[in-house]
Amino acid sequence: MMQTSQRDLWARAWAPNGQRSARRCRSTTKATTVVSAAASARDMSSALSLANIRSSLIRQEDTIIFSFIERAQFARNLPVYTPDAIPVPGFDRCGRRYSLLEYVLRETEQLHGGVRRYTSPDEHAFFPDDLPPLVLPPITYPYVLHHCAESININERILQIYMDDILPGLTAPGDDFNYGSSATLDVTCLQALSKRIHYGKFVAEAKFLAKPEEYSALIRSGDAAGIMELLTDREVERRVVERVRRKAATFGQDITENGAVSAGTGANGGTPEGMNGDRLSTAIGKWEAP
Numbered sequence: 001m002m003q004t005s006q007r008d009l010w011a012r013a014w015a016p017n018g019q020r021s022a023r024r025c026r027s028t029t030k031a032t033t034v035v036s037a038a039a040s041a042r043d044m045s046s047a048l049s050l051a052n053i054r055s056s057l058i059r060q061e062d063t064i065i066f067s068f069i070e071r072a073q074f075a076r077n078l079p080v081y082t083p084d085a086i087p088v089p090g091f092d093r094c095g096r097r098y099s100l101l102e103y104v105l106r107e108t109e110q111l112h113g114g115v116r117r118y119t120s121p122d123e124h125a126f127f128p129d130d131l132p133p134l135v136l137p138p139i140t141y142p143y144v145l146h147h148c149a150e151s152i153n154i155n156e157r158i159l160q161i162y163m164d165d166i167l168p169g170l171t172a173p174g175d176d177f178n179y180g181s182s183a184t185l186d187v188t189c190l191q192a193l194s195k196r197i198h199y200g201k202f203v204a205e206a207k208f209l210a211k212p213e214e215y216s217a218l219i220r221s222g223d224a225a226g227i228m229e230l231l232t233d234r235e236v237e238r239r240v241v242e243r244v245r246r247k248a249a250t251f252g253q254d255i256t257e258n259g260a261v262s263a264g265t266g267a268n269g270g271t272p273e274g275m276n277g278d279r280l281s282t283a284i285g286k287w288e289a290p
Contacts, residue, residue, distance in 0.1 A: 053202045060196040061244060065251050067192050068170055071185040075176040080183050081163055104183040121145060124198050126155045149201045155194050162190055207231055
């Protein structure tokens with residue numbers, strides 16, 4: 001394997017869609033050189049090893065379901081998602097004022113980005129072009145994925161699906177004026193969904209390594225439909241839907257001190273039936289590994 005400098009690793013991890021940002025590289029040179037000894041640090045955990053993918057995916061399911069249960073405590077609150085409905089001090093590059101959700105999401109990424117959250121191969125920013133200079137020096141991660149995986153970021157689609165498809169089934173219609181709470185919980189939901197869905201890249205890599213000849217033949221012939229068919233395990237997807245449905249039904253219950261169990265309460269009655277396995281599988285189920 002070719003030796004890659006720490007600076008190249010850092011630049012590639014940050015650059016969106018395979019492009020290099022000279023401005024960002026210049027602005028973070030100091031962060032790369034201040035702690036020169038730490039700059040050669042490596043990720044010594046096994047979190048990104050292929051053997052741990054399945055257990056990580058299942059844990060992420062739990063995170064998503066708990067996040068959804070928290071968000072379901074508040075009403076839909078449409079002003080949170082409407083640009084100019086709340087005069088936040090933030091605008092995109094075309095001069096459009098951000099919605100409250102966009103503003104809170106971008107500001108959260110400003111904080112997390114500085115401590116290198118988005119240099120990790122399993123994290124993806126919703127505003128990748130606006131990430132700040134690093135406060136911590138870069139860290140070297142093991143090469144698990146093909147280099148082209150770095151350019152895959154579907155957070156724009158995830159955000160749209162969340163607002164159009166997930167929220168209407170998760171929350172009660174109406175406005176309870178808890179805009180700040182709704183937006184911050186939305187960010188938690190979106191970050192969890194993004195990580196879980198983008199883990200599909202690790203799933204695909206694991207499946208490719210299990211059948212390299214079959215996948216290579218399909219890749220060389222440009223057979224995208226054949227690749228998807230080979231990737232898809234419908235029995236696994238069925239089990240995922242059932243597992244998520246059971247988890248949602250279990251996690252949404254209230255357990256009293258005497259052991260009695262009752263349905264949770266919230267803005268929509270709190271019952272996790274509003275976020276059933278089918279709805280969750282639409283967002284994440286097809287990305288599961290066996």
